Amino acid sequence: MIHFEHVSKVYSGGRPALQNISFALESGEMAFLTGHSGAGKSTLLKLICGLDRANDGKILLNNYDITQLKKQDIPFIRRHIGMIFQDHQLLMDHTVYDNVAIPLIILGKPAEEIRRRVSAALDKVGLIDKMKFHPIQLSGGEQQRVGIARAIVNKPMVLLADEPTGNLDDKLSKDILKLFEELNQTGVTVLMATHNMGLIRRKHHRVLNLNQGRLAGDSQYVG
């Protein structure tokens, strides 16, 4: 599903954010992406969803070389990817419902389909009764779940999450991880960047570890 072949990324004026990264995450797999602050986790996720461009190497998404994509084609790959950010990136002056509906509105889906899919996504994250609220009226964990609903509303093949439990307590973090596991069980490929070692240790998912922009470990190949 996601294939990195010798991928490097250097931001202008900086040292390499990613160096010669190669790994494959197959369809339906779930993995954690770990590493110290500045190791390159966010950069790696941004390259997959086209928010940034690699300087070198190839990234295949479903056998499609996204490093060769023209800028105007990037929205087409985004349709297959749900991205969850640590800071939610919700529109504060819109309701929960509107925030989740946005990807479908952009795609020009009919109103009835939008209503049905937004309700299903909000139901999945347990926020159906708060659809008319504004994000400011929700707790941090609830705001994060709105971000998850927005990411899954378009039924993506791949879910990328950047520190989705960063500001949440242990119980909420476990709930969010459980939600990802349920989505993974329906066939969605999940890659989740996290510092939360407690969460990682309790689980047996694959762990890709970055260190100063290099792939320093891949639990699939240990032991």
Ligand SMILES: Nc1ncnc2c1ncn2[C@@H]1O[C@H](COP(=O)(O)OP(=O)(O)OP(=O)(O)O)[C@@H](O)[C@H]1O
């Ligand atoms: N837009 C940018 N311009 C310049 N340098 C950047 C940019 N984004 C990231 N970097 C640099 O690239 C390196 C990797 O950053 P990245 O955000 O990918 O790390 P990270 O592992 O996600 O860190 P954190 O856990 O703190 O979020 C860092 O040295 C960072 O300063």
